[in-house]
Amino acid sequence: MTTIASQFGMKEALEKLGIKTINEGTSTGVNNFSSGEILESYSPVDGKLIASVKMTTAEDYEKTIQTAAEAFKKFRLIPAPQRGEIVRQFGEKLRENKQALGKLVSYEMGKSLQEGFGEVQEMIDICDFAVGLSRQLHGLTMHSERPGHRMYEQYHPLGIVGIISAFNFPVAVWSWNTALAWISGDVCVWKPSEKTPLCGIACQNIIAQVIKENNLPEGISCLINGDYKIGEMLTADTRIPLISATGSTRMGKIVAQTVAGRLGKSLLELGGNNAIIVTPDADIKMTVIGAVFGAVGTAGQRCTSTRRLIIHESIYDKVKDALVAAYRQLRIGNPLDENNHVGPLIDTHAVEMYAAALNKVVAQGGKILVEGGVLSGEGYESGCYVKPAIAEAENSFEIVQHETFAPVLYLLKYSGEVENAIEIQNGVAQGLSSAIMTNNLREAERFLSATGSDCGIANVNIGTSGAEIGGAFGGEKETGGGRESGSDAWKIYMRRQTNTINYTTNLPLAQGIKFDL
Numbered sequence: 001m002t003t004i005a006s007q008f009g010m011k012e013a014l015e016k017l018g019i020k021t022i023n024e025g026t027s028t029g030v031n032n033f034s035s036g037e038i039l040e041s042y043s044p045v046d047g048k049l050i051a052s053v054k055m056t057t058a059e060d061y062e063k064t065i066q067t068a069a070e071a072f073k074k075f076r077l078i079p080a081p082q083r084g085e086i087v088r089q090f091g092e093k094l095r096e097n098k099q100a101l102g103k104l105v106s107y108e109m110g111k112s113l114q115e116g117f118g119e120v121q122e123m124i125d126i127c128d129f130a131v132g133l134s135r136q137l138h139g140l141t142m143h144s145e146r147p148g149h150r151m152y153e154q155y156h157p158l159g160i161v162g163i164i165s166a167f168n169f170p171v172a173v174w175s176w177n178t179a180l181a182w183i184s185g186d187v188c189v190w191k192p193s194e195k196t197p198l199c200g201i202a203c204q205n206i207i208a209q210v211i212k213e214n215n216l217p218e219g220i221s222c223l224i225n226g227d228y229k230i231g232e233m234l235t236a237d238t239r240i241p242l243i244s245a246t247g248s249t250r251m252g253k254i255v256a257q258t259v260a261g262r263l264g265k266s267l268l269e270l271g272g273n274n275a276i277i278v279t280p281d282a283d284i285k286m287t288v289i290g291a292v293f294g295a296v297g298t299a300g301q302r303c304t305s306t307r308r309l310i311i312h313e314s315i316y317d318k319v320k321d322a323l324v325a326a327y328r329q330l331r332i333g334n335p336l337d338e339n340n341h342v343g344p345l346i347d348t349h350a351v352e353m354y355a356a357a358l359n360k361v362v363a364q365g366g367k368i369l370v371e372g373g374v375l376s377g378e379g380y381e382s383g384c385y386v387k388p389a390i391a392e393a394e395n396s397f398e399i400v401q402h403e404t405f406a407p408v409l410y411l412l413k414y415s416g417e418v419e420n421a422i423e424i425q426n427g428v429a430q431g432l433s434s435a436i437m438t439n440n441l442r443e444a445e446r447f448l449s450a451t452g453s454d455c456g457i458a459n460v461n462i463g464t465s466g467a468e469i470g471g472a473f474g475g476e477k478e479t480g481g482g483r484e485s486g487s488d489a490w491k492i493y494m495r496r497q498t499n500t501i502n503y504t505t506n507l508p509l510a511q512g513i514k515f516d517l
């Protein structure tokens with residue numbers, strides 16, 4: 001019998017990535033000391049067991065951190081451009097493994113094959129970005145107020161970076177952090193989501209080759225496996241100066257408090273509740289493409305997925321009808337088959353949350369425009385496939401105020417000026433991604449102004465979903481305030497030092513203070 005896995009060459013992909021039936025201990029040749037209970041990974045695509053990993057015990061954890069700390073002592077001495085060369089080689093290895101890793105991402109997480117490849121491409125892109133950056137970790141020079149003095153600032157490696165990642169970007173988020181952390185001279189300890197542990201093993205196996213070929217200490221890249229309990233060990237650990245955590249706002253609030261309690265640094269990338277404003281001057285065709293991809297791409301499981309459409313009353317019916325017609329065309333099924341638009345949710349718990357959201361929006365006064373539902377039968381055996389749904393709602397509904405990690409799109413109506421739409425758009429606790437569809441320059445600029453969108457990402461004539469690695473990525477309010485990836489996001493991975501050098505034979509004090517002895 002042909003299974004989905006065999007049809008799409010999954011066995012070969014797993015072999016190439018060094019995934020075994022049970023992945024334990026240091027068998028991968030990289031720093032993965034996990035020897036605890038078994039964690040099984042089932043595919044949401046077909047419900048089948050892919051492989052298992054062993055979870056990290058408290059003793060394994062201790063060994064990992066000690067190995068990372070030892071590696072840091074050596075790694076920080078390597079000049080930054082040479083660290084960039086390591087990252088360049090890692091990017092090359094990712095190119096060689098793009099097909100296999102993209103397939104695993106798709107099969108273990110459930111996103112489309114194209115999105116799986118796209119995620120690996122993001123990893124390659126951040127490597128390229130980091131290589132150039134490794135020669136540009138600039139500090140400033142300043143003029144001293146004292147004669148014969150020179151002042152400047154420089155950036156030094158920070159230490160161990162703890163990375164906690166979510167299931168929906170099971171490989172890219174790790175690389176956004178590691179590529180920048182490595183060129184900065186830091187070493188990394190990664191706790192991937194317990195829902196996608198094999199992606200963690202695969203990435204670790206790829207970097208292991210680079211570490212080995214360059215005769216570097218393996219503790220530069222460490223992996224710990226398990227659920228929130230192992231994450232808690234990481235966040236409470238005073239030996240880890242920076243915790244970069246990607247996931248739900250619920251998780252971020254716990255992590256932020258723990259890390260702040262020991263005065264550590266945290267970089268938080270949390271939930272979104274993203275909206276597109278559609279003004280009377282919008283290009284309707286572009287709007288529909290942007291909104292549908294934003295709402296149903298990755299089955300609505302992107303932090304930047306479009307959850308709310310805020311449409312001007314004058315074009316409301318037109319946009320609504322076009323959307324409903326577009327939703328009728330959607331093909332739901334195996335994400336490895338490129339003919340399908342929508343794959344599964346990550347697990348049956350996510351399906352329950354999706355169904356609950358649809359019940360709630362009706363109970364709170366909304367109206368379903370495109371019916372949802374859980375699919376069953378041939379091809380849907382995992383129980384994770386759902387129909388993308390659209391509901392008319394009000395921004396004040398409790399369910400609209402929350403991020404439901406599923407393909408549920410709420411249509412909201414506004415009247416009058418664009419400021420009314422902006423007020424609705426900003427009227428949620430989260431602040432990740434936002435967009436306006438308009439050909440009106442004045443409206444676009446008002447949306448981007450200081451009184452416009454309050455999100456970390458604000459786009460014009462592009463949807464909310466997806467971002468390029470060159471820009472700093474992240475959001476405000478309950479999205480956590482962190483920025484990673486491009487621009488100057490590297491600064492959080494380093495410690496800044498201000499240096500003043502006196503090249504005179506006197507010791508003048510600052511602020512004109514006299515201290516004669």
Ligand code: NAD
Nearest residue numbers: 165166167193227228231232247248251269270271272303
């Ligand atoms: P989640 O919060 O359930 O889990 C994320 C990670 O946190 C997992 O590795 C989990 O084990 C760990 N974790 C959970 N509780 C913890 C604790 N108390 N201490 C330490 N670690 C803990 O999120 P998820 O369901 O995997 O992912 C979906 C969420 O992630 C959505 O809210 C989505 O918006 C968000 N997300 C945000 C971004 C972003 O860049 N802003 C990117 C991807 C996903």
